[in-house]
Amino acid sequence: MDRYLIMKDGTVYAGKAIGANGTVIGEAVFTTGMCGYLLTLTDPSYYGQIVAQTFPLIGNYGAITADAESDKPHLSGYVVRELCEVGSNSRKEEELDAYLKRHNVVGIQGIDTRALTRKIRSAGVMNAMITDSTKDLQKKLAAIRAFKIKDAVEKTTCDKPDVLVPTDDKHKHTVVLYDFGAKYNIERMLDKYGCSVIRVPAHTTAEEALALKPDGIMLSNGGGNPADNIAIIEEIKKLVAKKIPIFGICLGHQLLALATGATTIKLKYGHRGANQPVKDLVSGRTYITSQNHGYAVKADSVNKSVAAVRYINANDKTVEGLDYIDIPAFSVQFHPEACGGPKDTEFLFGRFVELMDAQA
Secondary structure: OEEEEEEOOOOEEEEEEEEOOOOEEEEEEEEOOOOOHHHHHHOHHHOOEEEEEOOOEEOOOOEOHHHOOOOOOOOOEEEEOEEOOOOOOOOOOEOHHHHHHHOOOEEEEOOOHHHHHHHHHHHOOEEEEEEOOOOOHHHHHHHHHHOOOOOHHHHHOOOOOEEEEOOOOOOOEEEEEEEOOOOHHHHHHHHHOOEEEEEEEOOOOHHHHHOOOOOEEEEOOOOOOHHHOHHHHHHHHHHHHOOOOEEEEOHHHHHHHHHOOOOEEEEEEEEEEEEEEEEEOOOOOEEEEEEEEEEEEOHHHOOOOOEEEEEEEOOOOOEEEEEEOOOOEEEEOOOOOOOOOOOOOOHHHHHHHHHHHHHO
């Protein structure tokens, strides 16, 4: 069946339908990951976005539930150059197209994803629609242009507190994980580093979180504009005042920065993929990292008496991490818990444990 990707500027890409039936609108972005497409599909940070894979063949190992980063896909639509019809893997549970249909993900294949990526890199991220018809194009363009991602955190957070990793002799610290759209692997890495984990909804108050008697607070990844989360930022301010160890990742990094007086900006086309170079300004070492974000902390908004920029993106020099001065906290824009990507910065979970050790 024919299917079309219509961009905000009126460009139309013609392809073939994959996944579920229907019409969807979202913010068109691209990711450069060569593997881990199921992790991309299930990363809640992609909420409200139409995601294009730059790697030309997707689905070659099918769908494997255990590899997911959340309980379902949260993106608006999916774009690939070619969808593999028959995946080859001993762990495969179903074909990727069947997975997309089962989770009601509308997708398109057969378009020139290189041309799409060049457009986004040149013009910046823009709204788009996946649809089966180009009729009433002007009406469709009006709907595309009016779209805005809203309530990303509210739509991807958990409903109630949950003990993900129980306390026992192997877990010496208790961490409250604020779920802004948390990837499963944050929980797994905390478990690996000896932490019990209590996941709480995004709008949990500071008082409610502290009543759980945590040794540290983890602020997770998530989607949408960080500045939209006004109430959450106010609660983080209260946690900062208590000087409890805090580790922020991705959206959590941005929210912590906003809570301490910095501002955020929207990037032209963001950083999405598993090959983003990040330089540590203390050691001089450059790490290859996994990233998925469209916003960044504005460098000149960081109060030098509050935090120091520790990491920068080696390509565009944007802020990739902050070390806080008078509070036991640090945060990074990239994903040290990455699966389907480099694990060079996994050691940051050990640094978080050291902060909690020092406060014990």
